[in-house]
Amino acid sequence: MKLKELPLSWWTARKLAAVKVSELERKEALVLPVIVSLTSIPSRLDIIHLTIRSLLLQSKRPEKIILWLNEQLREYLPASLSQLQNSVFEIRYVELTCSHRKLIHSLAAFPEKIIVTCDDDLMYNSTWLERLYDDHLRYPRSVIAHECRLIAFSGRGVPAPYDQWKTESRTDFSAPWLMPIGYGGVLYPPHSLHEDVQNRELFLQLTPRADDLWFKAMSYRAGTETRRSSNPGNKPIPIIASQKESLKKTNVKQDGNYQQWLALCEYYKFC
Template identity: 55%
Template sequence: MKLKEIPGALFTAFQLSRIPAKKLNASRRPELPSVIVSFTSIPSRIPFVHLTVRSLLNQSVHAEKIVLWLHNSLQNQIPAKLTSLEGTRFEIRFSDQTSSHRKLVHSMEAFPGKTIVTCDDDSMYQKDWLENLYADHLRHPKAIIANRVRQISYEEDGTTKPYKEWRYVTQTDSTHGSYMPTGYGGVLYPPNALHADVTNKELYLKLTPKADDLWFKAMSFLHGTESRQSNKPGPKPITIWGSQKVALLKSNVREDANRAQWDALRAHYNFKTPEPEN
């Protein structure tokens, strides 16, 4: 988090914290049919994740359910400021897994046939975040919609370029075979959008142990589902101050672990996404 972003993050956190939990759960805003918002968290972020939940409960439209997946070991370590938000719209579920893949995989299994929207646990989302993603879903009901997208790129000899050279997509309402949605901004997955291997725990932990975004990209590519940059990506979600002590992104980029994991997927499935158009 940049120094200049801290005051805004603290102010947003203060505003969200002032809203009574009862008011967040009792809101009569429109509900989106068959939409589940799903995410996961880790022990170091448990003190902060209630702010993410509050931002999701405070959306201009409601999901049918908001689900937070946590490891079984945390069952007796949930702070009151998080449990106080549980109700008909938000629930905490537990799993024996620790990988980030569970935010989508578990909800796909628990809510078959539903549209799943994933997000991160270290961010506060703007009030129209879900509404805008769903509007794009109505226009492209079979596509995966994302607010933050990178383009997977290759050298002339076919080898994968370093992850830091996978540039962010700036053209809104666009699609290409090389587009890889990133979970940070939020991703909407319609029903039946991914290959059957998506729930294969042994395989995704072997090939992409620290890169759920890459796993889900591969599963959509194999299934023939297009990934789209949203029409209204809006401003970046607001990072929760203090939540970045542990972050996969730093190690994945620094060590280029994302490229290694994508190459593992390419070798296993023998595919290559198209080179981005100039």
């Protein structure tokens, strides 16, 4: 986290934490036909309640928020998280340990539902979900994301290193190799991903630490357009002390994203 982000993060966290638990189950709020799906790791269990609170306080709330955790964490939930469970937010336990669980289990449990994924170390603006859904109404068959990168290839058709995949600044924009970035939130319409999405042996072989790349490959294989939203808004606010453990250290700084995307391209003959 950058030093200049600390004051806003601290203020937002205090504001969210001050909302009484009884006020989070907002039955009067307009409900969108959407499942918000996410996962977490042991080092973030003490802070993820802030993410969940921001999701429960959306201007138009989802019909369900599901946090998928590894089975071994069942006995280690802090009260700050467990007390938030209500008719909207629930925690489900699975054996899978990789980050892919944030989506694949919801795809299986709710095959006809719109599923929106997000990250567990951020606090989301109150209109975050509404803005994604508004674009879904305009492009009902597209994967919609607030943040994207454009996958780059060399002149020989070989994938370029990840640091050459430029962050996309254009809004309401689509391209074949536009890749959703999970932290901004990604909306998946029903049946928008290829059936291989559930092939655990394959995604653990090709993209063990890069669920964003796996899901991009699966949308591309299904012929589903990816589109950056028309109104991305401000970026989500990082939670203080949430980056002690992060996939960014291997996927970006050690160019793990490049190696895993290369594995996908070779297996599926993308290039």
